[in-house]
Amino acid sequence: MSLVRDILTVLSVTAGAFFFLAGTVGLLRFPDTLTRLHALTKADNLGLGLVVLGLALQTWSGPAVLKLAVVWLLALFSGATVAQLIAHRARDDRPGE
Amino acid sequence: MTMGLLLDFFLVILALAAGWWTIGAKDSFGAAVAFVAYGLVLALIWVRIAAPDVALTEAAIGAGLTGGMLIGASTRLESAKQATRAGGVTRRLAIALSALVAAALALAVLGLPHPPPSLAAAAMAALPPTGLGNPVTGVLLAYRAVDTLLEKVVLILALLGTWSLAPDRLWGGRPGRKERRNAASPLTLLGQVLPPIGIVIGLHILWVGANEPGGAFQGGTILAAMWMLAVMAGLVDVPAISRTWLRLLVVAGPGLFLIVGLAGFVVAGGFLAYPPGFAKPLILLVEVVLTLSVAAILLLLLAGPPEREPPR
Numbered sequence: 001m002s003l004v005r006d007i008l009t010v011l012s013v014t015a016g017a018f019f020f021l022a023g024t025v026g027l028l029r030f031p032d033t034l035t036r037l038h039a040l041t042k043a044d045n046l047g048l049g050l051v052v053l054g055l056a057l058q059t060w061s062g063p064a065v066l067k068l069a070v071v072w073l074l075a076l077f078s079g080a081t082v083a084q085l086i087a088h089r090a091r092d093d094r095p096g097e
Numbered sequence: 098m099t100m101g102l103l104l105d106f107f108l109v110i111l112a113l114a115a116g117w118w119t120i121g122a123k124d125s126f127g128a129a130v131a132f133v134a135y136g137l138v139l140a141l142i143w144v145r146i147a148a149p150d151v152a153l154t155e156a157a158i159g160a161g162l163t164g165g166m167l168i169g170a171s172t173r174l175e176s177a178k179q180a181t182r183a184g185g186v187t188r189r190l191a192i193a194l195s196a197l198v199a200a201a202l203a204l205a206v207l208g209l210p211h212p213p214p215s216l217a218a219a220a221m222a223a224l225p226p227t228g229l230g231n232p233v234t235g236v237l238l239a240y241r242a243v244d245t246l247l248e249k250v251v252l253i254l255a256l257l258g259t260w261s262l263a264p265d266r267l268w269g270g271r272p273g274r275k276e277r278r279n280a281a282s283p284l285t286l287l288g289q290v291l292p293p294i295g296i297v298i299g300l301h302i303l304w305v306g307a308n309e310p311g312g313a314f315q316g317g318t319i320l321a322a323m324w325m326l327a328v329m330a331g332l333v334d335v336p337a338i339s340r341t342w343l344r345l346l347v348v349a350g351p352g353l354f355l356i357v358g359l360a361g362f363v364v365a366g367g368f369l370a371y372p373p374g375f376a377k378p379l380i381l382l383v384e385v386v387l388t389l390s391v392a393a394i395l396l397l398l399l400a401g402p403p404e405r406e407p408p409r
Contacts, residue, residue: 074294077287084283 009054016050019043033090037083044079048072105145112138125171132167136160149310150233153302157318165325165399173401228377230308237312238380242369246358249351249387252394256347260338262402269339269407272400278331288330295323303388307377313350313384317391324396335400337408343393350390354383 023043030036052072056065115135122128136159143152220232220240227239237245263270279285303316327333336343357379361370371379 074291077291081283081287088282 005057005060009057012050012054012057016047016054019047019050023047034087037087037090041079041083045076048075101145105142108138108142108145112142125174126168129164129167129171133160133164136164150231150312153310153315157315161322162318162395162399169399169401226373226376227371227380228307229380231306231310231312233310234306234312234380238383239371239376242354242358246351246354246369249354249390252391252398253347253351256394256397259398259402263404267403267406269337270403271337271405271407272335272397272403273328274404275334276329276331282330284330285332288327288332292323292327295319295326299323299388299392303384306384307381313387314391317388318395320388320392321395321399324392325399328396328400335396338397338403339407343397346393347390347397350383350387353386357383 020043023039026039026043027036030039049072052068056068059065059068112135115131115138119128119131119135122131136155139159140152140156143149143155217232220236223240224230224232224235227235229235229239299316299319301316302311302319303313304311306312306316324333328335338344357371358369361367361372365372
């Protein structure tokens with residue numbers, strides 16, 4: 001059973017790391033603020049979610065899993081809000097609109 | 098083991114890069130952002146060397162609070178069009194001084210005997226009578242309580258220094274400008290939903306501080322951040338600094354700490370000594386009130402000097 005959990009953790013954390021990598025590449029390569037934000041928030045949401053999932057499988061105790069889930073949800077919430085704020089600002093600053 | 102070493106290596110490179118980025122940033126805003134990143138890397142390093150209490154403080158104070166204050170300062174300088182770069186001589190002097198401090202620190206660390214002298218065993222041995230489980234809290238509130246007391250008094254002095262920048266006619270007024278509330282802004286949603294969660298987390302960090310990493314300063318910083326968020330969203334306003342309740346809140350923590358310390362002369366035979374059996378309840382009481390004071394002081398430090406006419 002613990003072997004299955006270990007394998008799932010490795011898969012999940014690796015997938016999470018891949019999303020972080022992809023998000024970082026997008027952040028560096030995409031042409032404007034809105035597309036860069038798009039790349040960044042995907043990395044945060046999915047990447048962190050998968051890492052949290054992998055870690056939750058390892059701790060396997062109620063309170064710790066709850067704390068990990070809260071960390072993820074709070075990062076989702078604040079990430080989404082900040083992305084909205086930056087996007088509003090970027091739209092307002094764009095010339096000719 | 099080698100994986101850990103590799104991680105440490107990357108963290109050190111990252112810290113150096115973030116430091117370089119902070120110094121080399123073109124404008125003060127960029128430098129402040131880089132400083133926040135530097136603080137977060139530093140917090141990770143503290144975690145790596147098994148000092149989670151310091152890591153929490155570094156993330157909350159070093160990156161969060163100081164970062165916020167530096168960004169605020171850089172915005173003020175921009176709007177006042179006073180952003181000037183230090184002259185060549187000043188810069189060279191600062192570089193020389195920093196290099197000297199870094200070299201002295203490196204020498205001191207490299208010159209440590211093997212194994213390095215440690216009071217850790219003594220700190221753990223003396224912990225049971227205090228009823229605490231976290232030796233860091235033991236050091237902060239029992240063994241070296243006088244340092245913690247003075248640190249909180251310094252915070253009040255810093256706040257007085259900030260307030261004293263106010264012109265006479267604004268003395269006693271509200272700090273900062275009034276933020277307008279915009280129901281359509283995502284910040285309003287964040288300011289409404291996050292504080293209840295953040296207050297619970299702040300109090301949790303205060304409470305577990307007795308036995309695990311956490312404590313008054315870290316908890317107070319989170320409470321201050323939640324208050325600041327509601328202020329930024331325009332949901333509440335920063336109170337006028339002439340308010341009696343606000344001033345009482347600011348001095349309550351250090352004041353109570355001082356009273357408990359002086360009472361130690363009578364009931365336990367020394368300044369800041371706790372009577373046997375009452376150490377933990379007293380420490381908890383002091384920590385709770387300190388947390389509230391720290392939250393108020395940090396909010397007011399971030400808000401800056403009064404900028405609006407005092408209420409009549």
